[in-house]
Amino acid sequence: MTEDKQKDQDTEKDEEQKINNSENETTEEEAKREESKAKFTFKCTRCDKCCLERGPIPITISDLELWARNGVIANFLPYLDIYNKPDGGMDLILKPLAPAKEGEEAQPGSLKEVPIKELLQEKCPLYNKEQKKCLVYENRPLSCRTYPLEFDGKNFSVVDVDCPGVGEEGMTKEELKEMRDTAKRMYYELTRIRIALPVLNQIITGNFMRTLMQQQMEVMSSLSEEDKEKLDEILKKGQETNE
Ligand code: SF4
Ligand code: SF4
Known part of the structure; x- marks a missing residue:
């Protein structure tokens, strides 16, 4: 074998090795990604912690559509408000009830009357403490269906690591997929209403x-x-x- 031919064969082997290495790296990365995806296990324990101290709940156009279709929109109207966020953005929210004064029942108030920072850990207005249940469970907002998983357009994250359901075993692949799809849908819907809301607000x-x-x-x-x-x-x- 000539020296040149030997060199060509060595270069080919090196290239092959490089390709194999990079394929292995890709497979390892994929495996890591899969592993990190698989790490999220969740089973809601129905402890209702999120309903008791959730603060403002973002509402989307798809929530409004669902309520209109089911003829229940009037039940939500007293609790809807527009939240002008410190970053200049605007959200339509289900506003938490202001803490009740002594001897009085908590009432929905305007965000102008009660600053939002005082409501960040207050109860959802549609949670009944005595009966320990959500009064609108079948029509609960999209945000409640995906909690505590969020999607930001690129990555998923857990917004409440203290949620007792996080880490609970028993979640099926289908349930995980459904939750991830709902989180993605929430992201899309939130973007949609964040574009529409300032325009609608100005017109109104x-x-x-x-x-x-x-x-x-x-x-x-x-x-x-x-x-x-x-x-x-x-x-x-x-x-x-x-x-
Ligand atoms: S989502 Fe978490 S905090 Fe909310 S009820 Fe389920 S387990 Fe409790
Ligand atoms: S709407 Fe229902 S599920 Fe959502 S925070 Fe309120 S009480 Fe909880």
Whole structure:
């Protein structure tokens, strides 16, 4: 065998070895990925901890569609609010009940009345403490169906490592797949409503302001000259007090 031929054969062997090594690495990486996927095991123990201290629950368009289809949307309306988040984003949420004052029952209030930071660990308004159950279980939001698993467009993560269901054995492959699919769907739905909500909010607020101004102009034009003078005096006094 000539020297050149021997060299060619050696180079071929090296290439083959490199390919084998890289295939092995890929298989190892895949195995690791599979292993880390398999590490997530979950079985809800129905301890209801998440309903008792969950804070605001994000609502999606698919939740609204489900409630409209099932004719139960009115049950949710008193608890829906818009949350202007510190990062400038906006979420439609199921707002937690503000803690009840002594001798009073907890009532849904506006986020303007109770700052959100005081509600971050409060109970979901649809959880009944006495009966220890979710009052809307069949219609519970998507976010409750995927809890505590979240998907951020790339990776899955567990948002509540203290959830007693995390690590519980007995989850089937099908259940894992379903939970992962729901987490992905939640991510998609959340993105969808986060795009739509600021636009809808502006349209609704704009319409509301226009109606309000129109009503004020109508009231003003129906006032007598005497009433207008009285109103001017009241406004002037108010201005002086503010100064
Ligand atoms: S998701 Fe977790 S915290 Fe919520 S009820 Fe199930 S086990 Fe409890
Ligand atoms: S809607 Fe039901 S499942 Fe979801 S947090 Fe409220 S009580 Fe729990």
